[in-house]
Amino acid sequence: MSPRFVSQSSGSGSTPGAAGPPGGAALFGPTVVTLLLGAITVWRVMALAALDINLSFDEAQYWLWAQDPDFGYFSKPPMVAWAIAATTAVCGDGEVCVKLGAPLAHFGAALALYHVGRRLFSDDRIGFWAAIGYVLMPGVSFSSLVITTDPFLLLFWALALLALVRILEAPARSLPWWLALGVFVGLGMMSKYAMLFFVVSLAISMAWVPALRGQVRKAGPWLALLVAAALYAPNVWWNWSNDFVSYAHTQSNANLGNELFNLDELGEFLGSQFGVFGPVFFAVLLWVVFARWRSAAADPRFRLLLAFTLPVLAFMTFQGLLSRANANWAATAYVAGAVLVPAWLLTREKAWLLKTGVAIHVAAALVLYNFGVLAPLAGIEPGDKMDPLKRVRGWDALGQSLSDLRLAAPDARLLFDERKAMATLVYYVRPYPFQAKMWAPYDYPGNHYQLEMPLESGDEGPFLYVTEQDDPARITNRFAQAEQVSVLRVALSEDYAVRLNVWRLDGFKGYEGS
Secondary structure, three states, X not given: OOOOOOOOOOOOOOOOOOOOOOOOOHHHXXXXXXXXXXXXXXXXXXXXXXXXXXXXXXXXXXXXXXXXXXXXXOOOOOHHHHHHHHHHHHHOOOHHHHHOHHHHHHHHHHHXXXXXXXXXXXXXXXXHHHHHHHHOOHHHHHHOOOOOOHHHXXXXXXXXXXXXXXXXXXXXXXXXXXXXXXXXXXXXXXXXXXXXXXXHHHHHHHHHOHHHHHHHHOHHHHHHHHHHHHHHHHXXXXXXXXXXXXXXXXXXXXXXXXXXXXXXXXXXXXXXXHHHHOHHHHHHHHHHHHXXXXXXXXXXXXXXXHHOOHHHHHHHHHHHHHOOOOHHHHOOHHHHHHHHHHHHHHHOOOHHHHHHHHHHHHHHHHHHHOHHHHHHHOOOOOOOOOOOOHHHOOHHHHHHHHHHHHHHOOOOEEEEOOHHHHHHHXXXXXXXOOOOEEOOOOOOOOOHHHHHOEOXXXXXXXXXXXXXXXXXXXXXXXXXXXXXXXXXEEEOOOOOEEEEEEEEEEEEOOOOOO
């Protein structure tokens, strides 16, 4: 089971791989781990149902994408839409079914990391704690409640890392695993463009890990790249057919056109990583990198894991300094990191610290998944200023009110001027208003709805125009007839309400002058 490149000394007086007997106790075996990960996944699905929260606007947008499966969309590759199409085909369009792909993908990623840890270090215990540390990581606990591109990116990153470990186990018979690695990289690219960092880390590891250096002269890596490119090619074609809107959107997210060198943003990003990876896990990772670098780099196994951890983390830290970096942008660093930290602690007989870190992860998950029960005990009611879920509450009620208005105006289609409201209400209005339109006065689309569902000149109406603006004269003046018909308001608390204005518009005069 142990890869051929394992070193016999860590350079620190301890022997990595000596944390326990190869194979370990039955408690850490594959069957127990699979059942435990499955139980955690079932717990998460039950928590999703119990929290009873609405879809966020991004989730609702991905659901709309899933109604028309394609090879690409305005801001993302297609995997998240494909996953939603698959889960909703099985159990319907309810919120839990829309989100179901997220906990399932994290289950798969954790199981892959179990095999990475146990094979890389010949110790089931390291695999066990890698899987549990990952699946209970605070960032993963949160991500399992939200359907985004990240779970699928992390799944295919973990599977590609496992394929690389299998390559190292038997380099002479590695071609099938190189092809598998290519498949996983290609599917990762169809999940999120950040999978490109895996290719960068792979190149670094092939130069840095001695056992991989000779592989560059063999067919495996090049066939893997060819397979990955072939799987990703449909998204390139879709972007070419749509003026490369996804790439332009991704570039704009970098936000490099504003003021550079922001120490506040850098501090916020680094601080957030203690929350994403967990305070103990991130602290240990920093300790290894800054205080025990020579010892870690002396062992090819840790060198491999560092090659798939540091490039992403370093790049996103630099991005945070230059402009901004969202907390989840470094998530792929913690795939290999989830193996590195348990391996480092167990091989140095620091199991107590590892267990402390995981206990913190469990506590955070318990608070998150039981928020509806615990919040009132802390004096937090739905919609309060301290309610972190208030922005995903109340939209179902607004959707019902807007559905009632549509019954009184069956000839009018919905018109929106803002992506968040349109995304959410296209999901919550019944019947689904798939013929809704988005105000699109510019030549180049600024969101998915302006690309696929724009209001075009010549489309006179009538419309029920839904807006958060109290004075939308800039838009209503472009119609021959405009009358406000309702104000929809859902009060969640004394401090917070969701409010929308509804107008009946007819006789669209075009965008000129708007």
